[in-house]
Amino acid sequence: MADHVFDRAIALTPLAHGSYQGQTSPAYANMVGPYGGITAAQMLNAVLLHPQRLGDPVSFTVNFCAPVADGAFVLQARALRTNRSTQHWLVEMLQDGQAVASATAVTALRRPTWGVDDTPMPACPAPADCPVSDAEAPFEFAKRFELRSIVGDWPAVWDGRGDNSLTQVWLRDQPPRALDFASLASIADMFFPRIFLRRATLVPIGTVSMTVYFHASAEHLVQTGDGYLLGQSYAHAFRNGFFDQSSQLWNGAGVLLATSHQVVYYKQ
Template sequence: MTLHVFDQAIALQPLGDGRFTGNTSPAYANMVGPFGGVTAATALSAVLQHPDLLGEPVALTVNYAAALADGPFEVIARAARSNRSTQHWVVEIVQSGETVLTGTALTAARRDTWSVDELAAPDMPTPDAVGKPNMAAPVEWVKRYDIRITEGAIPTAWDGGGDASRTTLWMRDEPARPLDFCSLAAMADVFYPRVWLRRATRVPAGTVSMTVYFHAGSAQLAAAGAGWLKGQAQAQAFRNGFFDQTAQVWNEAGHLLATTHQVVYFKG
């Protein structure tokens, strides 16, 4: 059976002692290095494959110290502390002897408690009503997703006339793939830079740090299957060359699966 292109991209070979080797995938190439979402998913995959793993992901933070070059790399995952029901991880990606990513993860043994979604999913036309994928694919990784924007599309005129930063969209892997923690972590990063929409000016921009909070456990992700996800992203402040971006991901039924917050560098 042929692995899905996403699984090929995040595939790791264990070396023992929490060390793994991987290789960048041309299918997820970005303007410089690979798509940040797939790199974050790779870091998480090392944690999930570690023999000392306790529970399931609750939070993941990755800091992009440098862009990965095309080729092999090494991932190091270490359980910094294990408690009775939680575990704290330190992750690093190294290439050619230099650190290109640092990160942390929190895993935990989830238990049934009182639960509620405070933030409701936005009202959106159905994916069929939106039609074919409508996010331009100037880089290869965009082709790996079916993205149908319902509000806040990439500007068609770079005239400096932007006045809002919110985007809402439908998304899923292309070809479709059952949802899991790694693919959800990657899709938390599919939103194009908010500065492009707010300024209607296409300036260089790149994520420096991203945190994903997983509100759903593996059973709820499995129930989502290969179905559509709703996404929403918005910035809160642009200042001194950086902006922050918050985003939320719901399943098709409107249950909140993950929230994410990232800091993005921009030029100009």
């Protein structure tokens, strides 16, 4: 698995004092700069690799402060607080000494409790019965994912006639790769901007902040393996240059692995 393009993209070299060096990956290039999901995965990886880490990710917020330039970056990860079973992290991504992204993460030792999924997986046709989508095909990073569209695919006609923001899609890494926390963080950003769908119009956009809540345990990730995830995403409001979108990711067995939310800048 270390040879997988995703593992090469998020690889970090330890520096002193909880810092790491990494570099942007041409394989995950977006129109300008890297795909936000790979930046998120790189930042989470600074926590995952950190020798002081306690437990697995529960919550992760990344703020995209400025365009990430192609090339090297430094990640500074700091445990702000370590409790008995939870830990709070701050991560900064620096280029030329300037913050280009910041992140906070909560990790925890999770124990079995009463539990229930209150948002059941929507009834959907099987992946093999859904057409392979070329959504976001012009962008290099999109070749790193297999998407099988159910509803709300990348518009075929840009006629300004969109009427809702709901996408449902089967998706996984391309080539397939066993799911882990870092790739789940990346995939959480793999829903194209809701405004493209809602308006059937392309406008300049950029994600400003994304939060991922991990409901999956390490065992759920192992059970999921490299199988398809069912993803769902929709917006609540578009107004004065910013919109939000909320997403859910289930594995094929119907276990809700992660919920994610982001706010996105748009122009016009």
